[in-house]
Amino acid sequence: MGASGSKARSIWPFASAGSSGSGTDTSSNGGNGPEQTLVRVRKATPFIFTRRGSMYYDEDGDLAHEFYEETIITKNGRKRAKLKRVYKNLMPQGVVKLEHPRIHVDFPVVICEV
Structure with a gap:
């Protein structure tokens, strides 16, 4: 599981x-x-030398996992700020080179036995 x-x-x-x-x-x-x-x-x-990136670039070129924009909502005469998640105009990071190679998850060798 x-x-x-x-x-x-x-x-x-x-x-x-x-x-x-x-x-x-x-x-x-x-x-x-x-x-x-x-x-x-x-x-x-x-060994694995690269991985798929989990972050995104926005329109300004900033890199992050998720982006939010602040919107002003007027309710009962009171102004309130609310954060709204941005889903549009995001570009995936792509392939990222790892600093140190990793061992593949399906490699059939016991590395450490306790």
Whole structure:
């Protein structure tokens, strides 16, 4: 409940290519040498270097998670200020480069055991 895993369970980017037939010839050089094993095991890197940004740019170029504008409401002769959330004319931040690489959530290794 609440887990953030990959929804595509049939595609496993960290699996070895030994059973999928990656096109490498195992008959040459004596079959399963250590060099061929390393080449077959590393299909994708377990690190994440970028992420999708969660903030937005407004018309002025300011960057924030959400924007509000102040509106004046007159009710019973009294002026009152109210904040109204802005949804229009916002542009997503896009892809953000991470300072330090992160490990992918679906990487099948126990990092720390308690």
